[in-house]
Amino acid sequence: MSGPRGYRVAVVDYDVTANALYQTADLPSGLDGEYHDPFLDAPDGTLLSDPRFHAQNVYAVAMRILARFEFALGRRVQWGCEGHQLNILPHAFAEPNAFYSRDDRSLFFGYFESFPDKQDNTHTVFSCLSHDVIAHETTHAILDGLRSRYLEPSSPDQGAFHEGLADVVALLSVFALPDVVGAALDGTTGTALIDQELLEKDKLANSVLFRLADEMGQEMSGVRGRALRHSIMLPPGKDYMNDPDWQEVHKRGELLVAAMLRSRRLRADEMLRLVRILDNVLNNTSLILLFRCGSKSLLFPGDAQIENWSYALSQAAVREKLKKVDLYKVGHHGSLNATPKSLWDLFDQKSDVDSPDRLQSLMSTMAHKHGDEERRTEVPRQTLVQALDRQSAFFTTQSLKENELFHETSLDLS
Ligand SMILES: [Zn+2]
Structure with a gap:
């Protein structure tokens, strides 16, 4: 057969x-x-x-x-x-x-x-x-x-x-x-x-x-x-x-x-x-970088979100270092959970008035792309933008002119 x-x-x-x-x-x-x-x-x-x-x-x-x-x-x-x-x-x-x-x-x-x-x-x-x-x-x-x-x-x-x-x-x-x-x-x-x-x-x-x-x-x-x-x-x-x-x-x-x-x-x-969802989880594996250059501290938190931060902020030594931040690159395009209030409250250099020591903040973002205003998840989060604008020397990429590709910022490290 x-x-x-x-x-x-x-x-x-x-x-x-x-x-x-x-x-x-x-x-x-x-x-x-x-x-x-x-x-x-x-x-x-x-x-x-x-x-x-x-x-x-x-x-x-x-x-x-x-x-x-x-x-x-x-x-x-x-x-x-x-x-x-x-x-x-x-x-x-x-x-x-x-x-x-x-x-x-x-x-x-x-x-x-x-x-x-x-x-x-x-x-x-x-x-x-x-x-x-x-x-x-x-x-x-x-x-x-x-x-x-x-x-x-x-x-x-x-x-x-x-x-x-x-x-x-x-x-x-x-x-x-x-x-x-x-x-x-x-x-x-x-x-x-x-x-x-x-x-x-x-x-x-x-x-x-x-x-x-x-x-x-x-x-x-x-x-x-x-x-x-x-x-x-x-x-x-x-x-x-x-x-x-x-x-x-x-x-x-x-x-x-x-x-x-x-x-x-x-x-x-x-x-x-x-x-x-996976992407959100991955955001929480973001590295938070704090550079110390001369007398200044520069904070680059990447896409770190609340879960990242709650671990970092639970440690007294880290909190102590964060107090002295001079330049803050706003985390995750200014999204809701990326700049917890407990972090913002730590920054000692915040000030309503302009001075050489005033906190500098930089944000790269694009409005109306993510989140929802009614649910208060819009990116960048408006309450955060207001606080940044009021209490720091604030720059957002939204104010770049059409032909500008970058914004230069300087910091006196002495
Ligand atoms: Zn058939």
């Missing part, structure tokens, strides 16, 4: 159209520990044409999808069909199609001739090489195991749920492969950083990551760049549900996919919020 085969999946390489049983894919068993992939360094031409690789590919992708479900659920997941082993036929028939059949306990993957290119050449397109198609069909078999009656004829929404979930799994399962995601975005693999521009909403939505079965779609339609499905591009609307065009289960399933992917995009905003 053909292979590879394991307890859950068996590749049976039988071709109905050609009425041929392909030779066994004689691959290493991996039972002796590590699996040595015989195709690790094989050129693309070999991967595309060698039926043994096709067999390995369907086996690996199907098992990976099954493993993800089992990992998420924390238990074994049974197939919808009887028995513990699902058959996979990577070269089942000469048709641009693939499907799951409960009665046959099998996934069938077809192959077909591509549209002729400019030189009138065609090539064979194998659906068993498409990660998206394999993941999609495997999900049908798994969902059938979880909810067996979902395959019974009912409303179009039921079939659409099968198709939509299968598409969602196919699309999202790619994100667990960082190398593939990197290659799909900018053609590089490995640990290289991705250009932020490529992660903009529209660019991302148009990327191959959100298109399903790119090659299949292209070769079936003869239109370059046309994926089988590109659900994320569907404009939101309420008319789909009753539109006869959207009763067909694959099309209707796209509505679920679009809704899912859009909600994932919402999650990107949540991710950003998390980053901001």
Whole structure:
């Protein structure tokens, strides 16, 4: 019999159209520990044409999808069909199609001739090489195991749920492969950083990551760049549900996919919020620098906030040093918690009147960028600005003229 085969999946390489049983894919068993992939360094031409690789590919992708479900659920997941082993036929028939059949306990993957290119050449397109198609069909078999009656004829929404979930799994399962995601975005693999521009909403939505079965779609339609499905591009609307065009289960399933992917995009905003929280935490790891130059003390607290300060101010020796500050670079752009009142009260050189010894303060900030006046979190905090202005020789970058890039300040260190 053909292979590879394991307890859950068996590749049976039988071709109905050609009425041929392909030779066994004689691959290493991996039972002796590590699996040595015989195709690790094989050129693309070999991967595309060698039926043994096709067999390995369907086996690996199907098992990976099954493993993800089992990992998420924390238990074994049974197939919808009887028995513990699902058959996979990577070269089942000469048709641009693939499907799951409960009665046959099998996934069938077809192959077909591509549209002729400019030189009138065609090539064979194998659906068993498409990660998206394999993941999609495997999900049908798994969902059938979880909810067996979902395959019974009912409303179009039921079939659409099968198709939509299968598409969602196919699309999202790619994100667990960082190398593939990197290659799909900018053609590089490995640990290289991705250009932020490529992660903009529209660019991302148009990327191959959100298109399903790119090659299949292209070769079936003869239109370059046309994926089988590109659900994320569907404009939101309420008319789909009753539109006869959207009763067909694959099309209707796209509505679920679009809704899912859009909600994932919402999650990107949540991710950003998390980053901001992290950023706040990082502010509290800021170094507070106090320089002593000649007779003067210069305080540069960076982005230190209240938690930083409460530790520093709890120490009498530190408090003593802070009393003598001559120049204060206002912390964290003048934000609420960066200059605690207990710190401000310590500065002995504060004065309402100008004198050579008067406290100097410098603030780099930009108003109306952060925080909220009503909630008294605006940056810079107005009460702080007023105190600085009244009791120190105060300079803020807000008073820089349009062409000025910096402000010079001098301090007599004698
Ligand atoms: Zn399907």
